[in-house]
Amino acid sequence: MDEKTQVASLSVASNIILTLTKVIVGLVSGSVSILSEGIHSGIDLVAAFIALFAVKESGKPADSCHAYGHGKIENVSGTIEAALIFVAALMIIIEAIKKIQEIIYGNGGHVTDFGLGLGVLIMGVSAIMNWIVSTRLMKVAKRTDSVALEADALHLRTDVYTSLGVLVGLLLIKLTGWTIIDPIIALGVAFMIIKASIDLTKKAFAPLVDVSLPDEEREIIAEVLQRYEDEFVEFHKLRTRKAGAERHVDLHLVVAKYTPVVDVHDLCDRIEKEINERLYITYVLIHAEPCSNRDVECPVEEGLTSSCQSCQVRKPEQGSEVRDRKSESEI
Template sequence: MNEKTQVALLSVVSNTFLTFSKVVIGLASGSMSILSEGIHSGIDLVAAFIALFAVRQSGKPADSCHAYGHGKIENVSGTIEAALIFVAALMIIFEAFKKIMEIIYGQGGHVSDLGLSLGLLVMGVSAITNLIVSTRLMKVAKRTDSVALEADALHLRTDVFTSVGVFIGLLLIKITGWTILDPIIALGVALMIIKASIDLTKKAFAPLVDVSLPDEEREIIAEVLLLHADEFVEFHKLRTRKAGAERHIDLHLVVPKYTPVVDVHELCDRIELEINVRLHLAFVLIHAEPCSTRDVECPVEDGLASVCQRCRLDPETGSQKPEVRNQGLIKG
């Protein structure tokens, strides 16, 4: 069992315990805020199972049906998790408003002293447990670039804040006796959950529509290319996308027209290797093409100096001119 699977399983175990505790105490005490936290943890439990499935499936190698691997399974799982917690937030809002109406019209809203005491205990335990587990999940998610684990960690990190909020609210109810604070706190929990679901949707869904890599990662690719600027003319049609933890990069590399194929191949290999060193799980595809423009040819009989000049290289050093160096990045 690899590290990603281990931490995903840890999340399943912790959420199972917390969901059971919160729901039982919430129903027994009649506390809407405790019950809303139980619903939240229940959704986290479903999300933890989805994350566990996703990390196990995404680690499978490419096959005949999935030639580019299974990385996007993590993005699909993250999107599903975001939808689930959004639905949970709507459920909490509905129940909270219902509870407020009952209190206003004197039809309920009482929270027992025992329920308050047990609620304070379970909220404290929940906050500490989720802080430990979410920190562990986030460390592994960042190290392995796992969207599924990061989504699970964000869920639990949100649960930490909401648990602390409910803890403070229950303490105020115990001191003041104002039971209307209970559904109001539940509404606050729901709003925090909605924000978390929106943030998670943005992060998980973007790779499903092949959004380009972030600017800082594209700059790293350009930096690697420019280290070899004296060996090629220019690069263009730089395209990037991400699938789970995998980065897919392809570009066109223009080389002097009569460069031996073996030299071009070795150059492409070096560039691919160096990009892979700088960017985790980068799969690079380079299409090499000869220097040739519509209005200017690159005849071999004119010599290398002529070829370099016509291909916009400095004939003295063979280096690419500054205005050409950035062309691939700008066009990409």
């Protein structure tokens, strides 16, 4: 959790610097593409604060009001960040269209040479800084399975590409003198941001409606269960969901009718432990039930040869069962 907080704080600091610098350079130079990047970084700054809050809150232990923990706070954070990105894209599109109209009607659109040079410099520095910070964020996000940090990393990685796009646009304006390239580049930036917003919404919002874990993770759970298939009859009603970095799994495990409770408990513990080792932060709940509760014929009950070796081995002798009942009544 300390590492998650540290990288989230690093993102906040870098976004403060870049937002202020881009907005100032955009206003001085008159470049709408640089200003649009400033707006984008400003939204990223808000998102970075949200991510910082989310990672701190999600790390709190379960309490009486949140019996299943605070993991979904990260998903809420990611969804809000996706919405903010979309709003930023709309603002950039509006500004770019206004700039195109000004250029067409000859009412503006001039970008100073000084502004071009300064813009190229700040876009280059921005791309490098955001690449370094987003790479760091993504590594920690993958290692800790943090949706909030991954969302923040995606914001900054998008900023890298859009900064490079603006940089290329400014260079083209310098070479050609066509100022209309500036708002066109800004529109391209906006559409890239919208794409990032859609992708992030899909990833962050799905766990809020308890979507099952991905197929590859469900296969891992099935593999673990198959390792112990000689110790139970079958399993069913497997359900999975995710809350932030936490995974929740529950299932029904059918065991042989005469298996002692202590052995069933030990089996469940071993299954839960191995699933947790294979999948990061997984809480497993297993409901064990005897095979006699199933709507199937039991060969042992019918006096036939059993296909379930556990039942044959664990079935008590007839006399011992009577003695056990007698002892219980005496107690």
